[in-house]
Amino acid sequence: MRRSEFLRAVEDEFGGRATSLTQDLVLGALGRTASDALDAGVAPREIWLALCDEVDVPAERRYGVGRMEPRRS
Structure with missing residues (x-):
């Protein structure tokens, strides 16, 4: 997963809460915010x-998210 895919996944999953979650929520597993x-x-x-x-x-929304849809010819 690239940084751009991460940011897209967060926006898709959390919408208007995305910025707040990445900048304010300290992730227990990492001991820092997502932005940090x-x-x-x-x-x-x-x-x-x-x-x-x-x-x-939920697990079904965790994998493969953030990727752009393939271009159609």
């Missing part, structure tokens, strides 16, 4: 999964 973790070089996939655990996102 990104800045520190933590893998976006690790941050995404920690955020999902923290706010109880």
Whole structure:
């Protein structure tokens, strides 16, 4: 997962709460916010999964999110 995919996944899952969750919520598994973790070089996939655990996102909405749809010819 790339940083852009992480940001897209957070926006898709949380909508208007995305910014607040990434900047204000300290993730127990990481000991810092998602934004701070990104800045520190933590893998976006690790941050995404920690955020999902923290706010109880169901497993079926955790994997493969954030990817852009393939272009159609």
